[in-house]
Amino acid sequence: MHILLVEDDPALAESTARALRSQGWEVDHTARGEPVPASLKADPYDLLILDIGLAGIDGFETLRRVREQGLETPVLMLTARDSIEDRVQGLEAGADDYLVKPFALAELIARVRVLTRRHQARQGSVLAMGGLKMDLTARRAWIGEEPLELSAREWSVLEFLLGRVGHVVGKEQILQAISGWDDALSENAVEVYVSRLRPKIEPAGLRIRAVRGFGYLVEDNGAAAR
Structure with missing residues:
Protein backbone atom coordinates (compact mmCIF):
# COMPACT_ATOMS: atom_id res chain seq x y z
CA MET A 1 0.00 0.00 0.00
CA HIS A 2 1.24 3.48 -0.92
CA ILE A 3 0.31 6.29 1.50
CA LEU A 4 0.74 10.06 1.23
CA LEU A 5 1.14 11.66 4.67
CA VAL A 6 0.58 15.43 4.93
CA GLU A 7 1.70 16.65 8.35
CA ASP A 8 3.74 19.76 9.25
CA ASP A 9 4.82 18.64 12.74
CA PRO A 10 8.22 16.97 12.07
CA ALA A 11 8.19 14.75 15.18
CA LEU A 12 4.62 13.55 14.62
CA ALA A 13 5.25 13.02 10.92
CA GLU A 14 8.33 10.92 11.66
CA SER A 15 6.65 8.72 14.27
CA THR A 16 3.53 8.28 12.13
CA ALA A 17 5.51 7.39 9.02
CA ARG A 18 7.63 4.93 10.99
CA ALA A 19 4.53 3.19 12.36
CA LEU A 20 2.98 2.92 8.90
CA ARG A 21 6.21 1.61 7.36
CA SER A 22 6.39 -1.03 10.09
CA GLN A 23 3.32 -2.58 8.42
CA GLY A 24 5.19 -2.92 5.13
CA TRP A 25 3.48 0.15 3.62
CA GLU A 26 5.27 2.73 1.51
CA VAL A 27 4.93 6.26 2.86
CA ASP A 28 5.69 9.61 1.20
CA HIS A 29 5.58 12.77 3.30
CA THR A 30 5.00 16.45 2.67
CA ALA A 31 4.47 19.29 5.15
CA ARG A 32 2.32 21.41 2.85
CA GLY A 33 -1.03 20.99 1.14
CA GLU A 34 -0.32 22.82 -2.11
CA PRO A 35 1.43 19.92 -3.94
CA VAL A 36 -1.04 17.26 -2.80
CA PRO A 37 -3.62 17.37 -5.65
CA ALA A 38 -0.93 17.10 -8.31
CA SER A 39 0.85 14.33 -6.41
CA LEU A 40 -2.35 12.27 -6.13
CA LYS A 41 -3.07 12.76 -9.81
CA ALA A 42 0.43 11.70 -10.85
CA ASP A 43 0.79 8.75 -8.47
CA PRO A 44 -1.95 6.21 -7.57
CA TYR A 45 -1.80 6.50 -3.79
CA ASP A 46 -4.00 4.12 -1.82
CA LEU A 47 -4.62 6.56 1.03
CA LEU A 48 -4.17 10.23 1.96
CA ILE A 49 -3.55 11.04 5.63
CA LEU A 50 -4.16 14.78 5.88
CA ASP A 51 -3.61 17.15 8.79
CA ILE A 52 -6.01 20.09 8.98
CA GLY A 53 -3.66 22.65 10.57
CA LEU A 54 -1.12 23.14 7.79
CA ALA A 55 0.94 26.19 6.86
CA GLY A 56 -0.26 27.74 3.61
CA ILE A 57 -3.56 26.20 2.54
CA ASP A 58 -5.12 24.15 5.33
CA GLY A 59 -6.35 20.57 5.18
CA PHE A 60 -9.93 21.57 4.32
CA GLU A 61 -8.83 23.54 1.26
CA THR A 62 -6.37 20.83 0.26
CA LEU A 63 -9.14 18.24 0.39
CA ARG A 64 -11.52 20.49 -1.53
CA GLY A 70 -12.48 13.97 -9.27
CA LEU A 71 -9.97 11.95 -7.23
CA GLU A 72 -11.58 9.31 -5.00
CA THR A 73 -8.50 8.49 -2.91
CA PRO A 74 -9.58 7.57 0.66
CA VAL A 75 -8.78 10.40 3.08
CA LEU A 76 -8.13 10.19 6.82
CA MET A 77 -8.03 13.65 8.40
CA LEU A 78 -5.91 14.43 11.45
CA THR A 79 -6.62 17.38 13.72
CA ALA A 80 -6.05 18.77 17.19
CA ARG A 81 -9.57 20.24 17.07
CA ASP A 82 -12.37 18.04 18.36
CA SER A 83 -15.40 20.20 17.61
CA ILE A 84 -18.46 18.81 15.87
CA GLU A 85 -18.25 21.68 13.37
CA ASP A 86 -14.74 20.68 12.28
CA ARG A 87 -15.73 17.04 11.89
CA VAL A 88 -18.78 17.97 9.83
CA GLN A 89 -16.74 20.35 7.67
CA GLY A 90 -14.12 17.68 7.01
CA LEU A 91 -16.65 15.00 6.16
CA GLU A 92 -18.63 17.35 3.94
CA ALA A 93 -15.42 18.27 2.13
CA GLY A 94 -14.97 14.61 1.25
CA ALA A 95 -13.02 13.04 4.10
CA ASP A 96 -13.68 9.37 4.82
CA ASP A 97 -12.64 9.36 8.47
CA TYR A 98 -11.43 11.70 11.19
CA LEU A 99 -8.83 11.15 13.95
CA VAL A 100 -8.22 13.62 16.78
CA LYS A 101 -4.70 14.27 18.12
CA PRO A 102 -3.17 12.95 20.23
CA PHE A 103 -3.95 9.47 18.93
CA ALA A 104 -2.60 6.00 19.53
CA LEU A 105 -0.61 4.67 16.58
CA ALA A 106 -2.40 1.33 16.91
CA GLU A 107 -5.71 3.11 16.35
CA LEU A 108 -4.31 4.96 13.34
CA ILE A 109 -3.17 1.68 11.77
CA ALA A 110 -6.54 0.06 12.46
CA ARG A 111 -8.38 2.97 10.84
CA VAL A 112 -6.07 2.85 7.82
CA ARG A 113 -6.90 -0.83 7.31
CA VAL A 114 -10.63 -0.22 7.62
CA LEU A 115 -10.56 2.67 5.15
CA THR A 116 -8.56 0.84 2.51
CA ARG A 117 -10.71 -2.29 2.81
CA ARG A 118 -13.85 -0.18 2.51
CA HIS A 119 -12.45 1.52 -0.58
CA GLN A 120 -11.47 -1.81 -2.11
CA ALA A 121 -15.00 -3.07 -1.49
CA ARG A 122 -16.46 -0.03 -3.25
CA GLN A 123 -14.14 -0.70 -6.19
CA GLY A 124 -15.15 -4.37 -6.31
CA SER A 125 -11.53 -5.43 -5.93
CA VAL A 126 -10.47 -8.93 -6.89
CA LEU A 127 -7.07 -10.31 -5.96
CA ALA A 128 -5.82 -12.92 -8.40
CA MET A 129 -2.66 -15.01 -8.70
CA GLY A 130 -2.09 -18.28 -10.48
CA GLY A 131 -5.40 -20.11 -10.47
CA LEU A 132 -6.65 -18.34 -7.35
CA LYS A 133 -9.14 -15.45 -7.19
CA PRO A 147 -14.90 -22.52 -4.24
CA LEU A 148 -12.06 -22.30 -1.74
CA GLU A 149 -13.17 -22.72 1.86
CA LEU A 150 -11.25 -20.47 4.26
CA SER A 151 -11.71 -19.57 7.91
CA ALA A 152 -11.87 -15.87 8.77
CA ARG A 153 -8.25 -15.92 9.95
CA GLU A 154 -7.04 -17.85 6.92
CA TRP A 155 -8.82 -15.34 4.68
CA SER A 156 -7.12 -12.41 6.43
CA VAL A 157 -3.66 -13.96 6.17
CA LEU A 158 -4.10 -14.87 2.51
CA GLU A 159 -5.55 -11.45 1.62
CA PHE A 160 -2.59 -9.79 3.35
CA LEU A 161 -0.05 -11.94 1.49
CA LEU A 162 -1.69 -11.59 -1.93
CA GLY A 163 -1.89 -7.84 -1.46
CA ARG A 164 1.90 -7.79 -1.17
CA VAL A 165 2.97 -10.14 -3.95
CA GLY A 166 6.68 -9.81 -4.66
CA HIS A 167 7.46 -8.71 -1.10
CA VAL A 168 8.59 -10.72 1.89
CA VAL A 169 6.08 -10.19 4.71
CA GLY A 170 7.17 -10.51 8.33
CA LYS A 171 5.25 -12.52 10.91
CA GLU A 172 4.75 -9.40 13.02
CA GLN A 173 3.17 -7.60 10.06
CA ILE A 174 0.77 -10.49 9.48
CA LEU A 175 0.01 -10.71 13.18
CA GLN A 176 -0.94 -7.03 13.38
CA ALA A 177 -3.04 -7.33 10.23
CA ILE A 178 -5.16 -10.22 11.50
CA SER A 179 -5.42 -9.23 15.16
CA GLY A 180 -8.45 -7.50 16.58
CA TRP A 181 -8.58 -5.30 19.65
CA ASP A 182 -9.31 -8.20 22.00
CA ASP A 183 -6.94 -10.72 20.47
CA ALA A 184 -3.86 -12.10 22.15
CA LEU A 185 -2.27 -13.93 19.22
CA SER A 186 1.36 -14.96 18.96
CA GLU A 187 3.67 -15.45 16.01
CA ASN A 188 3.12 -19.18 16.45
CA ALA A 189 -0.50 -18.58 15.46
CA VAL A 190 0.71 -17.05 12.19
CA GLU A 191 2.73 -20.20 11.51
CA VAL A 192 -0.38 -22.31 12.09
CA TYR A 193 -2.51 -20.30 9.64
CA VAL A 194 0.24 -20.35 7.01
CA SER A 195 0.62 -24.12 7.37
CA ARG A 196 -3.15 -24.53 6.89
CA LEU A 197 -3.14 -22.32 3.82
CA ARG A 198 -0.28 -24.05 2.02
CA PRO A 199 -2.16 -27.21 0.97
CA LYS A 200 -5.29 -25.21 0.22
CA ILE A 201 -3.62 -22.94 -2.35
CA GLU A 202 -1.28 -25.55 -3.82
CA PRO A 203 -3.86 -26.61 -6.50
CA ALA A 204 -3.78 -22.98 -7.72
CA GLY A 205 -0.09 -23.35 -8.52
CA LEU A 206 0.90 -21.20 -5.54
CA ARG A 207 3.15 -21.72 -2.58
CA ILE A 208 3.98 -19.74 0.54
CA ARG A 209 7.74 -19.81 0.95
CA ALA A 210 9.37 -19.13 4.31
CA VAL A 211 12.33 -16.75 4.02
CA ARG A 212 14.47 -17.47 7.04
CA GLY A 213 14.81 -14.51 9.37
CA PHE A 214 12.41 -12.34 7.36
CA GLY A 215 8.97 -13.88 6.88
CA TYR A 216 6.88 -15.29 4.05
CA LEU A 217 6.64 -14.81 0.30
CA VAL A 218 3.83 -15.98 -2.01
CA GLU A 219 5.13 -17.45 -5.27
CA ASP A 220 3.50 -18.71 -8.44
CA ASN A 221 4.89 -22.11 -9.38
CA GLY A 222 3.49 -21.74 -12.88
CA ALA A 223 1.17 -24.73 -12.48
CA ALA A 224 -2.29 -23.99 -13.84
CA ALA A 225 -5.24 -24.89 -11.67
CA ARG A 226 -7.46 -27.63 -12.99
Whole structure:
Protein backbone atom coordinates (compact mmCIF):
# COMPACT_ATOMS: atom_id res chain seq x y z
CA MET A 1 0.00 0.00 0.00
CA HIS A 2 1.24 3.48 -0.92
CA ILE A 3 0.31 6.29 1.50
CA LEU A 4 0.74 10.06 1.23
CA LEU A 5 1.14 11.66 4.67
CA VAL A 6 0.58 15.43 4.93
CA GLU A 7 1.70 16.65 8.35
CA ASP A 8 3.74 19.76 9.25
CA ASP A 9 4.82 18.64 12.74
CA PRO A 10 8.22 16.97 12.07
CA ALA A 11 8.19 14.75 15.18
CA LEU A 12 4.62 13.55 14.62
CA ALA A 13 5.25 13.02 10.92
CA GLU A 14 8.33 10.92 11.66
CA SER A 15 6.65 8.72 14.27
CA THR A 16 3.53 8.28 12.13
CA ALA A 17 5.51 7.39 9.02
CA ARG A 18 7.63 4.93 10.99
CA ALA A 19 4.53 3.19 12.36
CA LEU A 20 2.98 2.92 8.90
CA ARG A 21 6.21 1.61 7.36
CA SER A 22 6.39 -1.03 10.09
CA GLN A 23 3.32 -2.58 8.42
CA GLY A 24 5.19 -2.92 5.13
CA TRP A 25 3.48 0.15 3.62
CA GLU A 26 5.27 2.73 1.51
CA VAL A 27 4.93 6.26 2.86
CA ASP A 28 5.69 9.61 1.20
CA HIS A 29 5.58 12.77 3.30
CA THR A 30 5.00 16.45 2.67
CA ALA A 31 4.47 19.29 5.15
CA ARG A 32 2.32 21.41 2.85
CA GLY A 33 -1.03 20.99 1.14
CA GLU A 34 -0.32 22.82 -2.11
CA PRO A 35 1.43 19.92 -3.94
CA VAL A 36 -1.04 17.26 -2.80
CA PRO A 37 -3.62 17.37 -5.65
CA ALA A 38 -0.93 17.10 -8.31
CA SER A 39 0.85 14.33 -6.41
CA LEU A 40 -2.35 12.27 -6.13
CA LYS A 41 -3.07 12.76 -9.81
CA ALA A 42 0.43 11.70 -10.85
CA ASP A 43 0.79 8.75 -8.47
CA PRO A 44 -1.95 6.21 -7.57
CA TYR A 45 -1.80 6.50 -3.79
CA ASP A 46 -4.00 4.12 -1.82
CA LEU A 47 -4.62 6.56 1.03
CA LEU A 48 -4.17 10.23 1.96
CA ILE A 49 -3.55 11.04 5.63
CA LEU A 50 -4.16 14.78 5.88
CA ASP A 51 -3.61 17.15 8.79
CA ILE A 52 -6.01 20.09 8.98
CA GLY A 53 -3.66 22.65 10.57
CA LEU A 54 -1.12 23.14 7.79
CA ALA A 55 0.94 26.19 6.86
CA GLY A 56 -0.26 27.74 3.61
CA ILE A 57 -3.56 26.20 2.54
CA ASP A 58 -5.12 24.15 5.33
CA GLY A 59 -6.35 20.57 5.18
CA PHE A 60 -9.93 21.57 4.32
CA GLU A 61 -8.83 23.54 1.26
CA THR A 62 -6.37 20.83 0.26
CA LEU A 63 -9.14 18.24 0.39
CA ARG A 64 -11.52 20.49 -1.53
CA ARG A 65 -8.96 20.78 -4.35
CA VAL A 66 -8.38 17.02 -4.34
CA ARG A 67 -12.09 16.26 -4.71
CA GLU A 68 -12.53 18.97 -7.36
CA GLN A 69 -10.16 16.96 -9.54
CA GLY A 70 -12.48 13.97 -9.27
CA LEU A 71 -9.97 11.95 -7.23
CA GLU A 72 -11.58 9.31 -5.00
CA THR A 73 -8.50 8.49 -2.91
CA PRO A 74 -9.58 7.57 0.66
CA VAL A 75 -8.78 10.40 3.08
CA LEU A 76 -8.13 10.19 6.82
CA MET A 77 -8.03 13.65 8.40
CA LEU A 78 -5.91 14.43 11.45
CA THR A 79 -6.62 17.38 13.72
CA ALA A 80 -6.05 18.77 17.19
CA ARG A 81 -9.57 20.24 17.07
CA ASP A 82 -12.37 18.04 18.36
CA SER A 83 -15.40 20.20 17.61
CA ILE A 84 -18.46 18.81 15.87
CA GLU A 85 -18.25 21.68 13.37
CA ASP A 86 -14.74 20.68 12.28
CA ARG A 87 -15.73 17.04 11.89
CA VAL A 88 -18.78 17.97 9.83
CA GLN A 89 -16.74 20.35 7.67
CA GLY A 90 -14.12 17.68 7.01
CA LEU A 91 -16.65 15.00 6.16
CA GLU A 92 -18.63 17.35 3.94
CA ALA A 93 -15.42 18.27 2.13
CA GLY A 94 -14.97 14.61 1.25
CA ALA A 95 -13.02 13.04 4.10
CA ASP A 96 -13.68 9.37 4.82
CA ASP A 97 -12.64 9.36 8.47
CA TYR A 98 -11.43 11.70 11.19
CA LEU A 99 -8.83 11.15 13.95
CA VAL A 100 -8.22 13.62 16.78
CA LYS A 101 -4.70 14.27 18.12
CA PRO A 102 -3.17 12.95 20.23
CA PHE A 103 -3.95 9.47 18.93
CA ALA A 104 -2.60 6.00 19.53
CA LEU A 105 -0.61 4.67 16.58
CA ALA A 106 -2.40 1.33 16.91
CA GLU A 107 -5.71 3.11 16.35
CA LEU A 108 -4.31 4.96 13.34
CA ILE A 109 -3.17 1.68 11.77
CA ALA A 110 -6.54 0.06 12.46
CA ARG A 111 -8.38 2.97 10.84
CA VAL A 112 -6.07 2.85 7.82
CA ARG A 113 -6.90 -0.83 7.31
CA VAL A 114 -10.63 -0.22 7.62
CA LEU A 115 -10.56 2.67 5.15
CA THR A 116 -8.56 0.84 2.51
CA ARG A 117 -10.71 -2.29 2.81
CA ARG A 118 -13.85 -0.18 2.51
CA HIS A 119 -12.45 1.52 -0.58
CA GLN A 120 -11.47 -1.81 -2.11
CA ALA A 121 -15.00 -3.07 -1.49
CA ARG A 122 -16.46 -0.03 -3.25
CA GLN A 123 -14.14 -0.70 -6.19
CA GLY A 124 -15.15 -4.37 -6.31
CA SER A 125 -11.53 -5.43 -5.93
CA VAL A 126 -10.47 -8.93 -6.89
CA LEU A 127 -7.07 -10.31 -5.96
CA ALA A 128 -5.82 -12.92 -8.40
CA MET A 129 -2.66 -15.01 -8.70
CA GLY A 130 -2.09 -18.28 -10.48
CA GLY A 131 -5.40 -20.11 -10.47
CA LEU A 132 -6.65 -18.34 -7.35
CA LYS A 133 -9.14 -15.45 -7.19
CA MET A 134 -10.33 -13.62 -4.08
CA ASP A 135 -13.37 -11.36 -4.39
CA LEU A 136 -12.90 -8.83 -1.58
CA THR A 137 -16.44 -7.53 -1.95
CA ALA A 138 -18.25 -10.86 -1.77
CA ARG A 139 -15.63 -12.36 0.57
CA ARG A 140 -15.42 -15.46 -1.61
CA ALA A 141 -12.46 -17.26 -3.13
CA TRP A 142 -12.05 -19.78 -5.97
CA ILE A 143 -9.42 -21.98 -7.48
CA GLY A 144 -10.47 -22.31 -11.08
CA GLU A 145 -14.23 -22.90 -10.81
CA GLU A 146 -14.07 -24.54 -7.39
CA PRO A 147 -14.90 -22.52 -4.24
CA LEU A 148 -12.06 -22.30 -1.74
CA GLU A 149 -13.17 -22.72 1.86
CA LEU A 150 -11.25 -20.47 4.26
CA SER A 151 -11.71 -19.57 7.91
CA ALA A 152 -11.87 -15.87 8.77
CA ARG A 153 -8.25 -15.92 9.95
CA GLU A 154 -7.04 -17.85 6.92
CA TRP A 155 -8.82 -15.34 4.68
CA SER A 156 -7.12 -12.41 6.43
CA VAL A 157 -3.66 -13.96 6.17
CA LEU A 158 -4.10 -14.87 2.51
CA GLU A 159 -5.55 -11.45 1.62
CA PHE A 160 -2.59 -9.79 3.35
CA LEU A 161 -0.05 -11.94 1.49
CA LEU A 162 -1.69 -11.59 -1.93
CA GLY A 163 -1.89 -7.84 -1.46
CA ARG A 164 1.90 -7.79 -1.17
CA VAL A 165 2.97 -10.14 -3.95
CA GLY A 166 6.68 -9.81 -4.66
CA HIS A 167 7.46 -8.71 -1.10
CA VAL A 168 8.59 -10.72 1.89
CA VAL A 169 6.08 -10.19 4.71
CA GLY A 170 7.17 -10.51 8.33
CA LYS A 171 5.25 -12.52 10.91
CA GLU A 172 4.75 -9.40 13.02
CA GLN A 173 3.17 -7.60 10.06
CA ILE A 174 0.77 -10.49 9.48
CA LEU A 175 0.01 -10.71 13.18
CA GLN A 176 -0.94 -7.03 13.38
CA ALA A 177 -3.04 -7.33 10.23
CA ILE A 178 -5.16 -10.22 11.50
CA SER A 179 -5.42 -9.23 15.16
CA GLY A 180 -8.45 -7.50 16.58
CA TRP A 181 -8.58 -5.30 19.65
CA ASP A 182 -9.31 -8.20 22.00
CA ASP A 183 -6.94 -10.72 20.47
CA ALA A 184 -3.86 -12.10 22.15
CA LEU A 185 -2.27 -13.93 19.22
CA SER A 186 1.36 -14.96 18.96
CA GLU A 187 3.67 -15.45 16.01
CA ASN A 188 3.12 -19.18 16.45
CA ALA A 189 -0.50 -18.58 15.46
CA VAL A 190 0.71 -17.05 12.19
CA GLU A 191 2.73 -20.20 11.51
CA VAL A 192 -0.38 -22.31 12.09
CA TYR A 193 -2.51 -20.30 9.64
CA VAL A 194 0.24 -20.35 7.01
CA SER A 195 0.62 -24.12 7.37
CA ARG A 196 -3.15 -24.53 6.89
CA LEU A 197 -3.14 -22.32 3.82
CA ARG A 198 -0.28 -24.05 2.02
CA PRO A 199 -2.16 -27.21 0.97
CA LYS A 200 -5.29 -25.21 0.22
CA ILE A 201 -3.62 -22.94 -2.35
CA GLU A 202 -1.28 -25.55 -3.82
CA PRO A 203 -3.86 -26.61 -6.50
CA ALA A 204 -3.78 -22.98 -7.72
CA GLY A 205 -0.09 -23.35 -8.52
CA LEU A 206 0.90 -21.20 -5.54
CA ARG A 207 3.15 -21.72 -2.58
CA ILE A 208 3.98 -19.74 0.54
CA ARG A 209 7.74 -19.81 0.95
CA ALA A 210 9.37 -19.13 4.31
CA VAL A 211 12.33 -16.75 4.02
CA ARG A 212 14.47 -17.47 7.04
CA GLY A 213 14.81 -14.51 9.37
CA PHE A 214 12.41 -12.34 7.36
CA GLY A 215 8.97 -13.88 6.88
CA TYR A 216 6.88 -15.29 4.05
CA LEU A 217 6.64 -14.81 0.30
CA VAL A 218 3.83 -15.98 -2.01
CA GLU A 219 5.13 -17.45 -5.27
CA ASP A 220 3.50 -18.71 -8.44
CA ASN A 221 4.89 -22.11 -9.38
CA GLY A 222 3.49 -21.74 -12.88
CA ALA A 223 1.17 -24.73 -12.48
CA ALA A 224 -2.29 -23.99 -13.84
CA ALA A 225 -5.24 -24.89 -11.67
CA ARG A 226 -7.46 -27.63 -12.99
